[in-house]
Amino acid sequence: MPTAAAVDDGLVLEARDLNLSFGAVEALKQVSIRVRQGEIHAIIGPNGAGKSSLLNCLSGFYRPQTGAVVFLGGDVTHLAPHRRAAIGIGRTFQGIQVYPSMTARENILTGFHNRMRAGLLDALVWWGRGRREEEAFATKAEEIIGFLELEELRHATVGDLSYGLRKRVDLGRAIALDPKVLIMDEPMAGTNPEEKGDLARYILDIRDARGTPVVLVEHDMEVVMDISDTVTVIDFGRVIAVGTPAEVRRDPVVIAAYLGQERQ
């Protein structure tokens, strides 16, 4: 479990030499990444390069054959996804994972589920712990509503909202977990330019206001280059480059991978 010493150099989440294969297909080969406190870390690469496999290893849906996932100094390689969520590895998925028949506020409240301690009886008598807890979470939900500027949609049914707004509610639910690192799989997919700008702004705000590092897989290069602090490039299951957006953009290996040239 987390130790204080490992947190000191700002390292929050680390993958060490991950190898993952499905039968004969080697999805990840010796992949390592290091995510530090307060950074936006983008993982990019052509289709089928292994980006989603890496995210799934980080959040626990896949278990690598060899290698380790280390979170705040503790080895979490063998923890199930819900256990990782409970210790602070938050995740949003491609597409939208909200409850369409609930309101925006209710959806965000569901994000607190794994922090609620009161039982059914507490909830029924609406007294003492159950009530205090609900009031505390309602206050937190309102903070998130304010943070994501959803005030006028607080009581709107999420199913009726536009894609970009539902995506924002989804993000709100992920923040409700109060993650120490947030993993996002293609947050911009399917959004229009305006929604994209808004979401990028909120991702930056999550980093700046809460200091939460964000790991994201994203195809929109403009967004990646604009908001990321660090970019890891993967191709054919291998890390081919790591650096700032400017460094990565100039890297001949990266250019070759993206332009599909013959590799040396």
Place this chain on the structure above:
Amino acid sequence: MKTLRATPVDDARTAAGRTLPQLLRDRAREFGTRPAISSKRCGIWQSRDWNEVDRLVRLAARGLAASGLRRGEVLALVSENREEQFLLELGALCLGARTVSAYPDTSIDELGYLLEHSDAAIVVGEDQEQVDKILAIMPRAPAIRAVFHVDGRGLWSYDAPALAPVETMMERGASHEDDAWLDAEIDRGRQDDVAVYCYTSGTTGRPKGAMLSHAFILDNAFRLMGSLGVEQGARYLSYISPAWAAEQYFGVGLALLAPMVLHYAEKPETVQSDLREVGPEYLMFTPRQWEMLASNVEARMMDAGALRRALFAWGLRIGRRRLSDKAASLTRTALAPLADLMVLRGVRDMLGLSKVRGALSGGSGLSAELFTRFHAFGVPLGNLYGSTELGLVSSHRRGAAYRPQTMGELMPCDPSIAGSMEAWVDGTDQLRLRLPAFSGYLKNEQATDELGTAAEGYATGDAVRIDEQGELIFLDRVKDMRRLRGGQAYPPQFIENHLRAASMVRDAIVIGDVERDFVTALVNIDGEIAGRFAELRGLAFGTFTELSQLRAVRAEIAALIASVNRLVAPGARVLRFATLPKELDADESELTRSRKLRRETIHERYSDLIEALYRGVSYCDSEIQVKYQDGSIGRLRARVAVNFVEAAP
């Protein structure tokens, strides 16, 4: 020459020589634990009583003093309506400092002018958007010593030594001087001290800074209180911007004088639903805001089923009929209550106006049609006439007959400040007034002198008729009554207001001067209403430009103009018009921030279209420079049709 004199109102709640902060102090003593301000935060209405408001204002005053604000210096505020704005303004006034407010959507250039011209020493910006503008202006406005922000979102990593949160400033106040010191500062204030600078919206040239004294603000608050009969403890929703003098009278002066319970919405986007939750008893909107409310009702009804639409139409018809003195007894005794129960009450509730006792429309004239519609809904809407410089002059009194064509009767001044105001019309149709006025324009004596003096009657510049009942009928600005080549005069604003009253018209600009033989018009259609209209008829359109040029849309506008033409003299009728291919936009300087038309800019930008109207060709290929949201400049090319209006029968 007939001189009109206002009927005085007997009300003990006078300013009695006090300044705004002195009045607040007394209100806190009198009303202590009764609610004073209610703000929606985190989705819940949370109220503060008079004691707490007094405590917070004192903390703000001491904090501002600790930050170096001195008597006579200026605190500038750039914020939406929110309680912090009110508390900080009064805090500054406690110190004998002056305040100036700017519209939140003011551009950097306009804000820079305001901050420099007013010599602002401390500036409060609501959020990152405002702080960014203020920080950019600071290098050229050396008088600014400190900047405070209310909402710190996005400002986490800013490295600006002058910038700090308002809370920090108030915390500093807790250890700076004490209440006795502050009481002495409050006591030093005189009613004739300048309290607020109010920049006039400036339809022509740079805005001028009108100086409003405590006495002037409180006198105007009394004029409102007397006309509307505002009760102690009434609910008011603060919505019109504090940069507008009217909100200083209503949301600051009257809030303290009546006193009222001030309500602040969560944010501008939630005003419509917050309005419903508050159920304010008194409110004031601009004509545009009333127009938008009316359009909302129409848009909702277009979505409703046929039965509900028919029921709404019936309810509105009965609602209109009951306004007439000649209403049949069946209407009065049976139909009107039924229509109210089944239709009109619901409409009032949807608009959040079910508790309203006094509603005013201020700014420029609201059309008679719209005025009557709100009365049919059962909303006691009154017109308000006045100016930043001379204050509020006339309005419909509560309970009196509401005649939509008039601006009501003269308002009662605070007897502790002045006697009854007097009004007359001079040889050029101009309204002249004798009443307590503002304290002059900041750094502009020439403009101050042009207004004249109370003794000879201030020159309003408005062409007004005083009718037999002693009510004011506004024709137009004296300089805006326009003549055609043949000498025929016509009232452009009157025509425009009537056009604008139609839901499909957002704005209209009437053209025609001594160079021209007849009147033409440019019409900015309402995209939402026209869009639904087109949808219902199965007409395809992709952009606003295409929508504006649809034959059916243009035919609707033509029919509307024909109906307005019937109201004016034959020589003053609109003979040709065009629908604009884009919406008029404040960012392109076509409108002021309070959504008034900037005529010169519009004439210049659409000059080719106007020429086409007078040449009588069938269309014009126009090209207009537009500014996109990201600041880039583009050119909009469109073929705009010239439309001929059928001669009225």
